Amino acid sequence: MADAERLPFAGETFNAVAALWMLYHVAEPLTVLRQAAMVLRPGGTFVACAPSRYNDPEFEAVLPEWGYPSTFDAEDAAELIGRVFDVVDVERWDAPLMSLRDAVAVEQFLRGRGLSPQAAAEAATGFERPVTVTKRGAVVWGRVR
Ligand SMILES: C[S@@+](CC[C@H](N)C(=O)[O-])C[C@H]1O[C@@H](n2cnc3c(N)ncnc32)[C@H](O)[C@@H]1O
Numbered sequence: 001m002a003d004a005e006r007l008p009f010a011g012e013t014f015n016a017v018a019a020l021w022m023l024y025h026v027a028e029p030l031t032v033l034r035q036a037a038m039v040l041r042p043g044g045t046f047v048a049c050a051p052s053r054y055n056d057p058e059f060e061a062v063l064p065e066w067g068y069p070s071t072f073d074a075e076d077a078a079e080l081i082g083r084v085f086d087v088v089d090v091e092r093w094d095a096p097l098m099s100l101r102d103a104v105a106v107e108q109f110l111r112g113r114g115l116s117p118q119a120a121a122e123a124a125t126g127f128e129r130p131v132t133v134t135k136r137g138a139v140v141w142g143r144v145r
Pocket of ligand 1: 002003004005019020021022025026
């Protein structure tokens with residue numbers, strides 16, 4: 001275990017660094033991107049992925065954060081990574097990839113999206129099941145300059 005904002009590795013140690021579903025957990029993702037660049041060898045690969053701020057649009061009405069930027073989301077990912085790396089590929093998805101078959105599944109999903117147990121249980125009753133959920137996000141590949 002190590003803090004991605006202060007990696008305990010010498011410079012130019014790795015050929016690849018992955019930051020999957022994690023950069024939106026940090027307040028300053030650029031700090032992590034610069035740390036990743038530091039530990040990568042010349043020509044090394046960096047990859048990160050993140051959900052879109054417009055992810056799960058079926059739940060827009062009950063997700064308070066829906067539509068607002070996080071510190072690192074699919075809308076900003078390539079621009080942020082491009083400040084540190086050469087961006088070599090961006091793959092986006094926007095498709096109905098999940099089905100929630102009953103109220104329990106909807107409730108658990110909403111708890112996973114940050115609603116309190118009570119708010120999730122109340123909100124879950126307002127959706128006709130099954131709910132087909134549209135997943136939106138992006139994976140961005142970079143290379144050390
Ligand atoms: C949603 S999980 C994703 C885990 C894994 N990458 C995956 O794709 O399954 C977010 C991860 O980010 C890690 N994380 C958050 N802030 C971090 C930091 N400053 N340094 C290292 N890891 C961090 C958490 O420990 C957690 O494992």
